[in-house]
Amino acid sequence: MPDIAIVADRLGWEERSLIERGASFGFRVSWVNDEDLCLGHPGNPALAKFDIALIRSRSYTRGGLIASLAEANGTRVLNTSHAIHTCENKAALRALLDRAKVPVLDYRLVLSRKDFTKAVDELQVPVVLKPVFGGMGKRVTLIRHADSAQSVYDYVEDLGHAFEQACLVEPYLGGTSVRCLVVGRDLVGVAEFASAGKDWRSNAALGNENRALDHDPELVKIVDSVVSELGEGIYGVDLFRTQNGYVVNEVNHAPAFRAVATATGTDVPSTILGYLQELLQ
Ligand SMILES: Nc1ncnc2c1ncn2[C@@H]1O[C@H](COP(=O)(O)OP(=O)(O)O)[C@@H](O)[C@H]1O
Ligand SMILES: [Mg+2]
Numbered sequence: 001m002p003d004i005a006i007v008a009d010r011l012g013w014e015e016r017s018l019i020e021r022g023a024s025f026g027f028r029v030s031w032v033n034d035e036d037l038c039l040g041h042p043g044n045p046a047l048a049k050f051d052i053a054l055i056r057s058r059s060y061t062r063g064g065l066i067a068s069l070a071e072a073n074g075t076r077v078l079n080t081s082h083a084i085h086t087c088e089n090k091a092a093l094r095a096l097l098d099r100a101k102v103p104v105l106d107y108r109l110v111l112s113r114k115d116f117t118k119a120v121d122e123l124q125v126p127v128v129l130k131p132v133f134g135g136m137g138k139r140v141t142l143i144r145h146a147d148s149a150q151s152v153y154d155y156v157e158d159l160g161h162a163f164e165q166a167c168l169v170e171p172y173l174g175g176t177s178v179r180c181l182v183v184g185r186d187l188v189g190v191a192e193f194a195s196a197g198k199d200w201r202s203n204a205a206l207g208n209e210n211r212a213l214d215h216d217p218e219l220v221k222i223v224d225s226v227v228s229e230l231g232e233g234i235y236g237v238d239l240f241r242t243q244n245g246y247v248v249n250e251v252n253h254a255p256a257f258r259a260v261a262t263a264t265g266t267d268v269p270s271t272i273l274g275y276l277q278e279l280l281q
Contacts, residue, residue: 002280003049005032007066008056013258015056017269025273034062044073051280052076054234055084056254060135063253064088078279079233079253086230087253090168091132097248102225105240105247107170116153119169120146126172129153133163135252137203142172173240177202177249178213180223181260181268182235184275187215187223189257189264204259212264218246226251234272236260 004027006015011031022029034057037046047053047070055070055077057063067081079087086093094104108119110129120127120143129152130140143149156165181189190213193202202208219239226237226248236255239246261268 001026001028002051003027004029004276005047005050005053006030006056007032007034007037007047007053007070008254009034009058009062012256014256014269018054018272021269021273025270025277027273027276034059034066037066039066039069039073042073044070044075047073047075050075052078052276054078058135058254060088060133078276079235080231083230083233083235084253087235087251089132090130090134090250091166093251094248096229097226100225100229102222102229103245103247105170105173105249107168110167110169111165113150113153113157116149116156116167116169120149123169123171125149127169128172129156130168130170131164132166132168136205137199137201140201142200144172173242173247175200175202176241178219178239178241178246179210179255179260180219180235180237180239181255181257181266182223182227182233182237183268183271184232184278185224185227187220188268188271189260189266190215190219191260191263193259204256208259210259210263222246222248234275 008015019029053070053075055063055067064085067077067084070077071081091109097104110116110119125146126144128142143152176192176194179191179193180187191210192213194209195202196207196209199206223237236252238249240249257268
């Protein structure tokens with residue numbers, strides 16, 4: 001019976017449903033805590049027995065490191081370290097997609113107050129300030145008024161350390177975003193996320209509202225190009241709708257999928273386990 005590891009900091013609905021459903025696909029699926037892998041040991045004791053490891057760390061620094069060392073020690077991982085490292089860095093991801101002619105959200109890389117001032121001047125409020133390395137909406141800040149911009153930046157300058165200071169500034173593109181859930185190469189569900197009203201952000205982790213959307217050919221084409229760049233995997237590709245079509249905001253490499261599953265009625269855990277069967281044949 002193939003052994004599948006779910007490497008994660010904790011078990012959410014997604015991980016639990018994969019573990020519960022695993023046996024009916026002929027798998028033993030186990031949670032492996034990402035906090036005590038102590039990778040680097042040449043015998044790879046933490047992961048050697050697994051046929052594949054699903055990297056589901058929510059931390060925005062652990063996933064890529066774990067995937068790189070696991071791969072180096074001969075453990076197959078999903079997603080690949082290349083994909084995870086790229087998705088973890090919002091600037092690197094957009095640069096890669098932009099080069100591949102995938103439409104991405106306009107942005108400026110902000111490494112200093114000078115950059116920040118220039119970016120706000122160029123893009124004009126409302127703008128969004130966010131960390132290059134981040135997740136779950138943390139520190140993603142909507143700056144509606146130019147006169148409060150510099151005091152918001154004080155927190156980055158005074159409290160951020162090294163990589164924490166690397167930010168993006170980008171235009172604010174409204175209250176809804178579109179999540180495309182990808183398994184393998186396939187778009188398996190599309191949902192629109194809207195803020196539930198108490199917070200301007202629409203992250204599922206913050207309690208959003210969502211509804212299913214059709215598989216618009218424009219979305220299918222964008223998702224296909226994203227997968228061509230990152231390789232097959234499990235992704236949450238997040239986009240905004242603009243007057244000139246969709247633009248990619250970010251790609252989540254360990255996406256939550258409960259909201260898309262509920263909104264679209266898609267059995268996402270079974271789709272993922274079916275994909276794993278194909279991979280491990
Ligand atoms: N440029 C933007 N325009 C409008 N909303 C945004 C923008 N950037 C981020 N948001 C909102 O903030 C949320 C979190 O930002 P995101 O870039 O997805 O970072 P994270 O990795 O923390 O999820 C998004 O889901 C969206 O609701
Ligand atoms: Mg996001």
